[in-house]
Amino acid sequence: MSVAGHFAYAVTIFLMIAGLFIVIARGNLIKKLVGLGIFQTSVYLLYIAPGKLIGGTAPIVSESFSVYSNPLPHVLILTAIVVGVATLALGLALVVRIREAYDSIEEDDILAADRAAGDAEL
Amino acid sequence: MKRDLVLRVVAKVFLPFILIFALYVQFHGDFGPGGGFQAGVIIAAAVIFYALIYGLSNARRVVPEALVESMMAAGVLIYAGVGVLGLLFGGNYLDYFVLDRNPVVGQHRGIFWVEVGVAITVSGVMLKIFYMFADRGRIDK
Amino acid sequence: MAVTVVVLARNRNLFAVIVLSGLYSFLMATVLVALDAVDVAMTEASVGAGVSTVLLLGALHLCRSEEARPVHKAWLPLAISIACGVILVYGSLGLPAFSDPAAPIHTHVVPRYLNDGPKETGVPNVVTAVLASYRGYDTLGETTVVFTAGAGVVALLRRRRARKDAPK
Numbered sequence: 001m002s003v004a005g006h007f008a009y010a011v012t013i014f015l016m017i018a019g020l021f022i023v024i025a026r027g028n029l030i031k032k033l034v035g036l037g038i039f040q041t042s043v044y045l046l047y048i049a050p051g052k053l054i055g056g057t058a059p060i061v062s063e064s065f066s067v068y069s070n071p072l073p074h075v076l077i078l079t080a081i082v083v084g085v086a087t088l089a090l091g092l093a094l095v096v097r098i099r100e101a102y103d104s105i106e107e108d109d110i111l112a113a114d115r116a117a118g119d120a121e122l
Numbered sequence: 123m124k125r126d127l128v129l130r131v132v133a134k135v136f137l138p139f140i141l142i143f144a145l146y147v148q149f150h151g152d153f154g155p156g157g158g159f160q161a162g163v164i165i166a167a168a169v170i171f172y173a174l175i176y177g178l179s180n181a182r183r184v185v186p187e188a189l190v191e192s193m194m195a196a197g198v199l200i201y202a203g204v205g206v207l208g209l210l211f212g213g214n215y216l217d218y219f220v221l222d223r224n225p226v227v228g229q230h231r232g233i234f235w236v237e238v239g240v241a242i243t244v245s246g247v248m249l250k251i252f253y254m255f256a257d258r259g260r261i262d263k
Numbered sequence: 264m265a266v267t268v269v270v271l272a273r274n275r276n277l278f279a280v281i282v283l284s285g286l287y288s289f290l291m292a293t294v295l296v297a298l299d300a301v302d303v304a305m306t307e308a309s310v311g312a313g314v315s316t317v318l319l320l321g322a323l324h325l326c327r328s329e330e331a332r333p334v335h336k337a338w339l340p341l342a343i344s345i346a347c348g349v350i351l352v353y354g355s356l357g358l359p360a361f362s363d364p365a366a367p368i369h370t371h372v373v374p375r376y377l378n379d380g381p382k383e384t385g386v387p388n389v390v391t392a393v394l395a396s397y398r399g400y401d402t403l404g405e406t407t408v409v410f411t412a413g414a415g416v417v418a419l420l421r422r423r424r425a426r427k428d429a430p431k
Contacts (some may be wrong), residue, residue, distance in 0.1 A: 010352065033319075051369075058299045060154065062387060089251045155304075198406050254421075
């Protein structure tokens, strides 16, 4: 077990906790969505890095190569990227509607407005 | 941006190449990197590029809303249709090798139509989302 | 990439944040090419650095705000994140080392895809063959998800007929 052998995982985990930190520590909704995107890309790295074989090549079969990197994670991550952008689009549409309803996209302002509306109803 | 001459000329020169590159990525996806998703996104990017330089109303005239909306649904229907074709020819759903007497040619056909369906849906959806976002922010134009 | 992410976390100007996220996607695509994932790199570059940035800029234009100064100090979230990181690092020590040919990921079903894929489907790009043929159901589901996202955005952002301001 060497340090170099697990460097890829260290990078992945750093990106993952950075994305997690942005999501839970920042109040602005658009920034949260960007943080979620960073988290997603770190998961892509988590899947693809173990598939690489040093000395291999891209998984396109041809006569001149004999060692290929693993194509299965590529397939899964391709789907994941497209689904990720679909959810980003939906999230942004929700943020736009929230902005129009509450006139702010800061989490604290929205929670305060909800609390005030709840108190006014009682 | 409509009046900036350099941008307009450069856009006019670039757009055909972008579209041809999208078609290349789509159809050459069997032999190199590429495939339906990438081609769909590149087509949507080309139309968004046109809309940014020439204005949203011009882009709406070239690629009308009705076309984009039908593209969204048509791609999924093409994909599902290939599956149903597999059923009609006697195999399971989404079996490609029954589509032709030679199973390899059947696979080729199935993969081709499936990728076309995916590209149509992806480009339609990306473009429709862009249209919706751009439309919401327009005060009056 | 780590530097980009740290700057992104600390920056309060949302436009800069979006540009940095585009830069981050581009760097990620380069890393993916170095890892031999050419299809994924092309998709990440076009989708992440292209469409994502356009959509974020469109949303920013509609929201028109800047991030407010955070009210509470972020020590608790930072501690939680670092604790999660430590646990993950401990978990990752049990994973196989980088580029180990005997790892289970390489031995189960992938040799069949690599050896028989081009023969059975006639398509040399194994990723496309697996995506469109061997795992075609997943791609059908994904296409449906993309369509649903588009329909969802249309449902959320459709303008009502005779109103100019935000419909309720």
